[in-house]
Amino acid sequence: MGKQPDIFEDLRRVGALKRDRLGAQPADNALSKVPNPKLSRDTIGAWLRGERFPTRLSALLDIVKQIRAEAVRAGVLADRLDGVAGETVADLLAEDRWRKAWETEHGRRIQADREAVERQKAQAALEHEERRARRAALADRPRPVRSWSPQRLGVHRAIPGYSRDRSDGFVLPWYVPRRHDAELRTHLAAAVANEAAPTLVVVRGESCTGKTRTAFEAVRAVVPDEFELLFPADADGLLAVLAADALDTRTVLWLNEAQNYLDDPAGEAVAAALLRRLDDDGPLIVIATLWPAHEEALTAAPAQDGKDPHWHARTLLGQARRIGVPRSFADGLDAANNEAHHDHSLAAALEAGGADMTQTLAAGPDLVRHYEDPAGPHGCYGKALVEVAMDAYRLGVTGPLPLSFLEAAAPGYLTDSERRNAGVDWFAHALAYAQTLVKHTTSSLQDVPRPSGMGSLSGVVRLADYLQQHGRRTRQALYPPTSFWDAVLEHLSNTDELRHLAHAACQRSRHSTAAALYCAAANAGNTYALLDLASMREKSGDREAAERLAHQAADAGNPRALEVLARMRWESGDREAAERLAHQAADAGNPQALRMLGGMLEEIGQWQGAARLYRAAADAGNIDALMDLAWMHNSVGDSTGAEALYRSAADAGNSQGLLELALMRQESGDRKEAERLAHQAADAGNPRALRMLARMREEIGDWAGVIRLLGGAYGLGALAATMAEMRARSGDLEEAKVLYGAAVDAGNLQALRDLVKVREECGDREGAERLVHQAAEASHTEAMWDLVNMREKSGDREGIEPLLRAAVDTGNTDALLRLARMREESGDRGEAEALYRAAVDAGIRGALEELVRIQPPRTDACGRYGLEPDGTWAKPWLWPEPRNTPSDPS
Numbered sequence: 057m058g059k060q061p062d063i064f065e066d067l068r069r070v071g072a073l074k075r076d077r078l079g080a081q082p083a084d085n086a087l088s089k090v091p092n093p094k095l096s097r098d099t100i101g102a103w104l105r106g107e108r109f110p111t112r113l114s115a116l117l118d119i120v121k122q123i124r125a126e127a128v129r130a131g132v133l134a135d136r137l138d139g140v141a142g143e144t145v146a147d148l149l150a151e152d153r154w155r156k157a158w159e160t161e162h163g164r165r166i167q168a169d170r171e172a173v174e175r176q177k178a179q180a181a182l183e184h185e186e187r188r189a190r191r192a193a194l195a196d197r198p199r200p201v202r203s204w205s206p207q208r209l210g211v212h213r214a215i216p217g218y219s220r221d222r223s224d225g226f227v228l229p230w231y232v233p234r235r236h237d238a239e240l241r242t243h244l245a246a247a248v249a250n251e252a253a254p255t256l257v258v259v260r261g262e263s264c265t266g267k268t269r270t271a272f273e274a275v276r277a278v279v280p281d282e283f284e285l286l287f288p289a290d291a292d293g294l295l296a297v298l299a300a301d302a303l304d305t306r307t308v309l310w311l312n313e314a315q316n317y318l319d320d321p322a323g324e325a326v327a328a329a330l331l332r333r334l335d336d337d338g339p340l341i342v343i344a345t346l347w348p349a350h351e352e353a354l355t356a357a358p359a360q361d362g363k364d365p366h367w368h369a370r371t372l373l374g375q376a377r378r379i380g381v382p383r384s385f386a387d388g389l390d391a392a393n394n395e396a397h398h399d400h401s402l403a404a405a406l407e408a409g410g411a412d413m414t415q416t417l418a419a420g421p422d423l424v425r426h427y428e429d430p431a432g433p434h435g436c437y438g439k440a441l442v443e444v445a446m447d448a449y450r451l452g453v454t455g456p457l458p459l460s461f462l463e464a465a466a467p468g469y470l471t472d473s474e475r476r477n478a479g480v481d482w483f484a485h486a487l488a489y490a491q492t493l494v495k496h497t498t499s500s501l502q503d504v505p506r507p508s509g510m511g512s513l514s515g516v517v518r519l520a521d522y523l524q525q526h527g528r529r530t531r532q533a534l535y536p537p538t539s540f541w542d543a544v545l546e547h548l549s550n551t552d553e554l555r556h557l558a559h560a561a562c563q564r565s566r567h568s569t570a571a572a573l574y575c576a577a578a579n580a581g582n583t584y585a586l587l588d589l590a591s592m593r594e595k596s597g598d599r600e601a602a603e604r605l606a607h608q609a610a611d612a613g614n615p616r617a618l619e620v621l622a623r624m625r626w627e628s629g630d631r632e633a634a635e636r637l638a639h640q641a642a643d644a645g646n647p648q649a650l651r652m653l654g655g656m657l658e659e660i661g662q663w664q665g666a667a668r669l670y671r672a673a674a675d676a677g678n679i680d681a682l683m684d685l686a687w688m689h690n691s692v693g694d695s696t697g698a699e700a701l702y703r704s705a706a707d708a709g710n711s712q713g714l715l716e717l718a719l720m721r722q723e724s725g726d727r728k729e730a731e732r733l734a735h736q737a738a739d740a741g742n743p744r745a746l747r748m749l750a751r752m753r754e755e756i757g758d759w760a761g762v763i764r765l766l767g768g769a770y771g772l773g774a775l776a777a778t779m780a781e782m783r784a785r786s787g788d789l790e791e792a793k794v795l796y797g798a799a800v801d802a803g804n805l806q807a808l809r810d811l812v813k814v815r816e817e818c819g820d821r822e823g824a825e826r827l828v829h830q831a832a833e834a835s836h837t838e839a840m841w842d843l844v845n846m847r848e849k850s851g852d853r854e855g856i857e858p859l860l861r862a863a864v865d866t867g868n869t870d871a872l873l874r875l876a877r878m879r880e881e882s883g884d885r886g887e888a889e890a891l892y893r894a895a896v897d898a899g900i901r902g903a904l905e906e907l908v909r910i911q912p913p914r915t916d917a918c919g920r921y922g923l924e925p926d927g928t929w930a931k932p933w934l935w936p937e938p939r940n941t942p943s944d945p946s
Contacts, residue, residue, distance in 0.1 A: 063157040064106040069137070069148060070123060071104030077135070077145075078126050087119055095119075109165070113158045117151060124149040190300040195508045196293040198284035198307055201275065209287060210268045210312040210345075213497050227497070231273050240270065240379045244278040247341050248306075254333065254340035258314070258373065260351060261381030263525040264420040267345040268312055270381055275308060275343065285310055289507035291322040298329040305337050313521075314344035318354055318369045319454060319552075327368035334375070344376070347525070374742075419497040420522035426494050427523065437482050438489025440469035442500045444543075445519040446527025447536045452556020453548070456504045456516035459487065461547035468537025491517070533872070533894070541569045551582035558588065565896070565904065567592070583614035590620065599628065615641075619649035626656060639672070647676035654684065663688060679710045686716065695720065711740035718748065727752070873903055880910065 074080060084097045084104075095115060102108040103119070110116040124146075127133045133146045147153065191197050207213065207226045240257065247255035261267045275285070286303065287310040288294040294317055297303055311317050317326050330342065346354075354369045430439045444465040445457055463483045467475055479485075490501040500520055503512035519527075544557055558573035571592060577585035586609040594602035603624055610617035618641035626634035634653060641649035654669035667688060673681035686701035699720060705713030718733035731752060737745035860875040876891035889910060895903035 063109070063154075063161045066148065066153075066157060067103055068106035070120070071106070073127070073137075073145065073148065074104065074123055077132050078123070078130055081126050082122055087122055090118060090122060109161060110158070113155065113162075116158060117154060120149055120151070120154050187302065187304075191302045194293070194296055194300060194302060196286060196288040196297060198286040198302075198304070200281070201279050201283045201285040201308055202281055204285050204287065204310075206269070206272050209272055209310060211272050212264065212268070231269065233273070234382075236379050236381055237270060237274065240274045241278050243377050243379075244274055244341060244343075248279055248283070248339050250339065252339040254336065254338040254342070256330075256334060256342040256344070256372070256376040257379060258351070258376040259343065259345045259379045259381060260348060261345075262347060262383050263521045265381045265383050267381050270379070271310075271312075271343050271345060275341075279308060279341070282306060283308055287312070288317070291317045291319075291326050293507065294326055295322065295329060298326075298333060303333055303340070305340055307340055309340070309342040311342065311344040314346050315350035315354065316454065318366070318372070323354075324366070324368045327366075327372040331368060331372050334372075349525075349528070419495040420526075422494045423498065423500055423520055423522055424526055426492070427500055430489070432489070434482070434485035434489045436470065436474050437466065437478065437486030438492075438500070440466040440474075441486050441490045442519070442523065443469045443527075443531070444540065445501065445517075446523060446531055447534075447540055448544075448557075449519055449524045450528045450531060451536070451560035453550075453553045455550060455553065456513065456518050458547050459483075459515055459517065461543050462487075462517075464547055465540045465543035468539030487517075535564060541566060545569075545572055545576060549580065551577040551580045551585065554580075555582060555585050555588065558585070562592070583609045583612045583617070586612070587614065587617060587620055594624070599624065615644065615646045618644060619646055619652060622649045622653060626653060635669070638669070642673065642676040647673040647678035647681065650676065651678050651681040651684065654681065658684075658688065663692075674704075679705050679708045679713075682708070683710065683712060683716075686713070706736075709740075711737045711742035711745065714740065715742055715745045715748065718745065722748075722752075873906070876903075876906065885910065 074082075084100045087100050088095055088097045099108070100119060103110050103116070110119075124133070127145050127149060133144070133149075135145050137143050137145060137148060205226075206228055211228070213226050213228075240259065243255065243257055246252060247257075257271075259267045259271045283306050284304070285308040286297065288297060294309075294311075303309060317323060333340070334342070351373065354366050355373050356366070356370075427439055427442045430436050441462045444462050448457055448461075466483075466486070470478075487501070491499045491503075493499050498520055500523055501517040502520060504516050504518050505512055541561060544554070548554060548557070554573050554577040558570045558577065561567075561573060562570040571589065574585045574588045574592070578589060586605050590602040590605035590609070593599075593605060603621065606617050606620045606624065610621060618637050622634045622637035622641060625631075625637060638649035638653050641647070650669045650673035654666045654673060657663075657666035657669065667685060670681045670685040670688070674685065682701050682705040686698045686705065689695075689701060690698035699717060702713040702716045702720070706717065707713075714733050714737035718730045718737060721727075721733060722730035731749065734745045734749045734752070738749060857875065857878060860871045860878070872891050872895040876888045876895060879885075879891060880888035889907070892903055892907040892910065896907055
């Protein structure tokens with residue numbers, strides 16, 4: 057059986073025949089004009105070079121027919137072909153030959169396509185099975201979006217109102233949309249489109265303002281049924297999902313109380329993994345709820361000492377769409393009244409709460425009354441448990457509280473008579489009181505659901521969110537009793553929580569307790585606690601022990617330990633060792649140590665050495681070091697070098713580098729290039745770039761451009777605040793006041809500070825003070841300090857003291873020290889001493905020294921200081937040696 061003709065080989069032979077024996081006739085251009093084929097010249101050329109398969113047999117046959125006709129005219133049809141025995145030109149150009157060759161190749165291609173499709177199907181099935189297996193192994197798995205109940209997603213149960221059918225079931229009142237609902241739903245509608253990129257939306261507001269309900273209703277209204285929703289139980293569960301690549305497109309990732317996922321140290325890993333997933337395919341929606349205080353903590357600028365515990369979280373939240381949920385329901389009262397006639401919950405909330413309707417629906421105020429005014433013989437013991445929980449959460453606990461901890465800590469919160477009259481079963485009654493359903497809705501201490509499966513965890517409870525926030529505000533200046541700290545050491549084991557509590561103990565001059573807590577955390581494997589102990593040793597003057605502990609942390613693999621050791625060596629004068637350690641830290645993945653030493657050299661004027669270390673840090677991956685180097689070049693007038701470095705930082709992903717380039721272009725008068733660079737920085741998520749662009753639009757009077765720029769990136773509150781700032785800068789204080797008010801109403805508490813300033817500048821002193829009290833209630837104290845500073849500059853000392861006293865009454869401990877100094881300056885030494893004592897009890901830095909200054913302490917026979925015979929406080933640097941310091945024989 058002869059060899060089957062190869063169509064591509066034959067096409068190349070026909071091409072050679074046309075080129076060599078037929079004088080390139082007919083030309084490819086002429087062949088392309090043949091009516092039937094209607095092919096391009098390039099296509100015909102590719103066929104005759106054997107580079108492309110002719111997909112239409114009829115077109116191929118027509119081309120061969122034209123070439124055959126030319127062979128007839130040239131008289132070569134009977135000529136033999138070189139290299140092929142017995143084969144003639146006529147044989148090569150026979151129609152049957154081409155029909156058979158084409159059908160053979162066409163059939164082979166069909167079969168190959170079928171096999172490829174089958175392979176793809178098999179590969180897809182395999183990948184699907186692998187993904188299914190990975191998802192099945194996860195503790196947290198996505199489910200259809202409509203299968204999640206509001207209760208399961210964290211929506212607060214509402215008060216049942218006055219219905220005769222008063223069941224204890226989950227009550228969900230009629231939902232009344234407001235302005236922020238439309239904004240959120242617009243974002244989500246764009247995010248579910250087929251080609252949409254992944255989107256992160258943060259719904260921001262105080263406790264019991266309706267954040268979770270707002271998010272739930274938006275998802276229910278906008279997200280299609282085919283989407284799935286994933287609600288991980290904790291940060292570890294979310295990390296497992298992301299590591300397994302199980303967060304598919306067309307999924308909603310639900311992060312209610314997002315601080316529980318983003319707080320350190322696991323939070324940084326979560327944020328980094330989420331950033332990577334947001335750079336991948338969509339549509340994907342990540343919807344998070346956050347309290348303002350938690351968001352501020354997660355997005356705060358790095359400390360001056362270089363510590364930056366939330367770099368990834370700050371970057372992640374920096375690219376989020378923010379939706380502010382206002383505390384007040386004032387803008388929705390009319391709509392709520394219209395619906396209240398058929399919803400008993402709304403009717404009851406409107407009657408009791410008015411503009412505070414969401415808090416009333418969630419029974420927040422009723423919880424406070426139940427806690428603050430305990431009833432019955434067991435109420436005082438239930439109140440003690442709640443106060444223990446409040447102190448635990450405000451000082452650093454984030455997870456569930458063991459019942460054994462509450463029981464052990466509670467005695468210090470009771471009076472002598474209450475302890476004496478407690479029965480043997482006091483704790484059971486106290487727990488029952490604290491878990492009593494208030495308004496058939498919620499309780500102070502709540503059961504904790506299992507991370508997976510049904511039921512609740514045994515032996516632990518959690519304090520209601522509203523009471524957590526209330527405790528932070530009202531107990532800020534209160535000092536937990538000794539029983540609290542003893543119970544922490546005995547019953548709490550989470551190493552991150554122990555560190556937070558140790559920090560709180562240290563701030564309150566309980567240095568022995570802090571050391572013991574750090575030791576407990578370190579012994580449980582938390583290497584950062586070793587560095588905390590090292591810091592305490594260093595402050596006490598024991599540098600040798602401090603370095604030994606830092607070395608232990610380094611040996612255990614702590615990424616910051618080498619940086620700490622480098623600083624210690626530097627401060628002790630051993631710069632060679634310091635630089636060696638800094639390079640070791642960089643090699644281990646922490647170039648911040650090199651940047652830190654560079655900053656120290658820059659401070660003492662050794663710019664050449666600083667530049668060398670900044671460059672080394674940058675080469676090791678620290679982009680901020682490039683910015684430091686650029687600022688150095690700029691400060692000595694080397695704008696060319698600075699610009700090159702800013703460009704390098706920008707190319708490495710630093711949006712601030714782009715913004716600095718934009719500012720340089722603006723200063724040089726190149727407005728067009730400045731705006732282009734600022735747009736790039738804004739697209740990279742830099743909010744300062746948006747403000748720069750808005751100012752540039754403002755300068756030419758383009759207010760529509762300002763709104764267009766800021767409207768998409770900022771929420772209503774932030775947009776109103778930015779426009780208010782512009783009006784204030786142009787001197788229109790009245791318009792600024794109106795806009796700042798709108799920003800505050802939209803939930804932007806930061807705008808309160810500016811509104812206070814504007815009201816004061818407009819002469820509205822009473823309005824400014826009212827706003828300060830409003831800010832204090834929201835734990836936003838900066839506005840008060842702004843007003844104090846303004847009045848101090850104007851010489852109005854009488855106007856300062858009422859502000860400070862009001863701040864103290866709301867739990868602002870920092871105001872104690874300033875008020876004490878004012879009373880001392882006015883000659884009221886007795887009240888000054890009492891205020892200094894209160895400041896010492898609150899752990900305020902510097903208060904103890906002030907108290908010692910105005911009343912030198914007595915000493916005992918051993919020379920130890922103490923203001924009271926029972927030794928209730930001691931000179932802070934004389935704290936006892938901690939027990940069980942890890943590997944610390946001293």
